[in-house]
Amino acid sequence: MKMKYNKTTKLIVGCLLVFTFLACESYLDLKSDATITTPNTLKDLQALLDDSRIMNLRLSPSLGESVADDYYIPDNLLNSFNSVVLDLYLWRPIEFLGVGNDWGRGYQAIYNANLVLDLIKTIERTELNKHDYDQVLGSAYFYRAFYFLDLTVQYGHAFSEESADKDLGIALRLTSDFNVPSTRATVRQCYEQVIEDLNNSISLLTEYPQHPMRPSQGAGYALLARTYLFMRKYDLALEFSEKALQLNNQLMDLNGDTDILDFSSNTPIKKYNKETIFYAEASTGPIYLTIRGIIDSTLYRSYVESDLRKKMFFNIIDDNPYFKANYTGSQVVTFSGLSTNELYLIKAESQAYLGNFNQGMDALNSLLKKRIDRDVFQEISASNKESALRIIREERRKELLIRNLRWADIKRYNKEGANIVLRRKVNGQLFELQPNDPFYALPIPKAIIDLTDMPQN
């Protein structure tokens, strides 16, 4: 009799507990505050990626551009800056405090991308939503790749097959859970992650975007081309630049174009012009150095008189040229996105590097035709690979001025033995940055190093 009761009792208590456990799974998934939007639909996730202030605008790490060699700051202006800016300008390691820096900005966009990648796992892909689903998923991969690449270029050394497995890159954060600690991956791992994310995104995205601020397949190809160029894998850079150009090969013709306004305007180029494949802006950096700086005089002189860019690109104040022709429609905000002119130059450089220097010059001439006064334009040619490469790289610097690319290019060329020494003359004193100096991997903010025990550059 007693046994029977015990059995019944156990059964009842057991059922009670089992019920509790089963019930709590979904019972506890309810949102505690209904006015809080917690993103959980595809629309919400798309909205996270459509937050342009977090995903596109004034975010791309640009310290590299700020310390590159296309411009200089006159002494009187430089002396009015604080010591941090001065140290940076003279390539001395600095300590960044606070979050208003490139590291934080870049990872802010990566967080959103990771959040979308985490949350989309809870949504089922169906016949009805597959278009939106793929678009959201592909966009998240693209954004993550875009900022991983920018951050790697700034905080890691240039890619080289010999040292990519030991050079330190950035923290490859692949989840939105901040409890997961950050560690530095190698440069190779960083580039491999970028390529993997881009390959994922290309298969998901539509060929063209609804708006230039949204990623597209074209943007994916263009970013892959840029990535392989940075890795000096010229064959792949060529392949993807051509794929991207197949989707969009339009160029603005400086001889007359609806996207070009008056050359004398402070903002001569329209925002979202026909060359823009993916719209992104560089972070404004320390006090807009690149915009307040005077363009290197040798560089300025290298634009021939018939080169329409010489008129359109610069503001001449007291005989000093200042850059103004941003693809952002703004005099102060610089462009860091992807555009067709960059693709032409990647294609040209890759062809030349691979030995097809005539095809390389052809690609360059297609671009220059739209840049030089049509009345005097003559195609240029090169007699060998070396001269073709030299011409194309000079033209690359002239065309992609203040486009957040020069720093990566210097690093890349020096890995090929270009031996570019950066020089600054401040208050009569000469400062130099030797090729492959440790400073080429810029210092990571001190707070991050202190909190994570990641090694500093």
Add this chain to the structure above:
Amino acid sequence: MRKYNLITLVWAVIFFLGMLASHAQEGFRLEGEVTDLDGHPVVVTVRHSGGSTITYDGKFTVNLKNVPDTVRFTAEGFQTITRIIRETGTFLSIRMSPKENLIEEVVIQTGYQTLRPNEVNGSVVVLGEQQLASRAGSNILERIIGQSTGILQAVGKQESKTGITIRGMGTIHGPVDPLIVLDGFIYEGNIENINPNDVENVTILKDASAASIWGARAGNGVIVITTKKGRFEQPMQISLYAKGLFYDEPEIFPKGTIGASEFIKLERMLFDQGYFDTRILNTPYQPLTPAVEIFLAQREGRINSAEAERQLAVLESYNAKESIRNEFYTRPFTQQYSISADGGGARHTYLLSTSYDQSRQENYAENNKFNARLSNRFVVSDRLTLNTEVYFTQNINKAGRPSYGSVSNGGRYSDYLSLRDSKGDPIPFDGHYRRIYTDTLAGGNLLDWSRYPASDYLHNQTTRNRQELYATTSLSYQVVDFLSLTASYQHQVQRIDVESIADVESYEARHLINNYSHIDPNSGLVIRDVVPLGGVQKSSFSGVNSYTMRGQANISKIIGPHSINAILGSEVREASSNSWANANRYGYNDDPLIYTEVDVVNRYPEIVRGNLTPIGANTTLTKTTHRFVSIYGNASYSYLGRYILSGSIRRDGSNIFGASTNDRWKPLWSAGLGWQLSDEWFYNWETFPNVRITSTYGYSGNVDMTRTALPTVSNGTDPETFQRYARVMSINNPRLRWEQMSQFSTRLEASTISERIRFSLSYYEKLGSDLYGPQPYDYTTWGRLPEIVRNVADMKGHGIEFEMHSDNINGQKLQWNTDLYFNWNDNKVVKYYRDPEMPIYYSLIGGNGHRISPIEGLPLYALAAYKWGGLDGNGNPQGYLDGELSTNYSAIINEAAKEGTNMVYVGSASPRFFGSLVNAWSWNNFQLTMNVGYRLGYFSKKSSIAYSALIDRGEGHSDYNVRWQSAGDELFTDVPSFVYPNDPNRDVFYNASHIHIFSASHIRLDQINLIYKLDTSQWKNAFRVFHIHLGFQDLGILWRKNKLGIDPDYPYQERPSRLMYFGLNFTY
């Protein structure tokens, strides 16, 4: 932590030795039996030199170690008997008589279990009906003050909603209030809904061991309220109750005033200095004060100087404080009535009660509360019992007259106001705009745009209607003698509807209508098509719903000397709240009931300034739902009633916590050990025949219900792409969890023979860990903010509680009891992030100790100030700069922010030592109790004049009248001179300087209560009980350390009014 391990070890050894000792039985054999006066056997413990033995059938055989020996017989509910045995061999017959003053045994309600005091190791206080009746007031929490240890009135502390804390603080940013439990379930309604007269007892679970059964929300202690029930086998009795509460009128303008003529002088000076000139020139519609209007009229030649003087003389005769007091304030008065019927048969008990409270508050607001309660117990069969409770409350509140702070001319105060003129008519005031300006606007065809404080309130009615239904039911099934199963359910619905109507004559309506009126350029008529002519009606709603389902197994078994008491259960709980506010209705009229739709979205010009503004809908809509799933268990094992081992465990999952918190099995637990020392064979101290030692350690949690583990986003439309965007405002934290409080507590209880003197001494240590706090984090994750709130901060508290109850005189006619309660509590922040650039005390500067500002190593409520260097020869306050006296205030403030060398830390702003002394005398039919409370060892901060507030808003302070006025005054006063133009930094420095902080130690007479119990035994067929109460509460300060005459808990603030109450209580 190591300390606790050691203590555990010592306990284990004692326990083991005790067990051994009780089995070592050899020597002189003594046999006998124990019965009650009627000859029934008694369950009794026999204590002697050879140990102690418990017998269940009254017969005992023990082996004495030595003879002669003292043998004690103790039994629950009986008087202890002590016999000296000089020889063995004879059969001993003992007859025990019941304890006389045992009216009703105290039981401890944990909400999940009903236990007897000797079954509990945790720190628990039970306040019965009598103690709850010794204070008046309609809030049950007010009634538990000063009658136990561990409870501190958190006066003025912003984080505290209930106004009390149990055993000090355990959290920094989490909720600080104890968890309230009503009839076994968490209570989420308004505490005012519970009528204290319906409460049988209040059990306060103070330490982690007692509270941890309540899990993740019990970290601040638990207050378990149990309502009255009917009794079995009791004929119906009807109780009636009536009480009147008479309060003193509150003291308004607690900061004091400057006085009419001084104030006019001040305004004259400001006017002459041109202070008002830019305003008069640039914004001629901005209100001025009456005196300034006179100065201006005189300057513009609108009146001559004689007329000006005459008008000023009238103003000078006014007294703002008196006028406002006469018009808006009264003595608060409350009347309470209650009737209840209860009784029961063999298988059923019932209680039905209704009560009605009506009160008129200090500002003539009216509050009517109606409670009805029905409680039933049915014994369905020998095994099955059903309990049901239904509690209904309705509370209707009608808002009263304006407060003193609302009487101003467009936000500018003056000390010379009057609300009525000499004929008794309401005097007009400037509202948003100057009357002189609006009177002529639109050809004078607008509605009167003046405020009439004396009559405006008649046109504004706000009614707040709160209703609550709280029902519980439980079904118990006795499966076998030692096991029962209980299924219980709780449901609660509370709704609050607020309706406010400002009729067309109210200032609010007139202002809105005028503001959006415009003039038809052709006809010159006033058009009111934006806000129509009529009143404004607003309505809002807020509701709370909760339910709990609980299944529980109860095990209770006695096997010889072993006794086991255990529960195991699981619970599902949801508490949701929702609220909305409707769009205001304009053009409202109640008879006939009409209103007009208006456009609340588009912008319309305001008639005075021409700004385009929308009327605005002011709608809100919120909904929160909190869900918990819990399993819990509690067990106590007692051996011989001498060693009690207890433990509990509970696990909570919630939709507030992060997913990985819910996934991990991390329960809250507690363990305790109790030892009845006086039952030991070696214990022989006659003075204290009853000594008990307990130690407990355990964990409970604390949950901030507003946090969420999910990422939260705000939505908007991107101006470039026109797409909806979602921006993450707070990052997801899958590990968000409850804050954890651990508490170690140890207690010694002892009482003398017949419990004449009882005392207990406790020591406890509280550790709050995993507290919410900001932390710099690796912003590689997110990058938006350098710090995020996580479970990272720690704090520590510890304290001593001592209480003593003494029956000083226990005569037939005269009795005198004294209860003494003493508490010491200290706390400090152990871990909390501070920007390394910021000096340590800087964040305390300017604070008044009323809000937590956490700094590592300091108490949560703390005070710090600028070093004070006295007034200089010109009446300027002096601080320190580079160690030297200085009057460079911005530099002083800057140094404090950078170096922090010119600040001084003062101390805790919360009492470190506190308690009360309660004396009760009873003589014949009279019973008198007096409660004196004390709060010591802390600091308070007073306010003083801030000249910028005086100049900009007319905010006065009585310190103005003792300010430095001429050389030499610095010897008598610390109040700086008035200077114009004023340096705001001078005010900031002065008001945050050390001079304002004073010792807050004081003793106050809390309450005196007299009861006259009519002797009803001679009355035929009449009342069984007839009591008359007379009481006084909040009688004032008996001693204070400060020489300023300031009430340190209410420095220049309104304090609770003195209360006198009178009540009748009879049972039929």
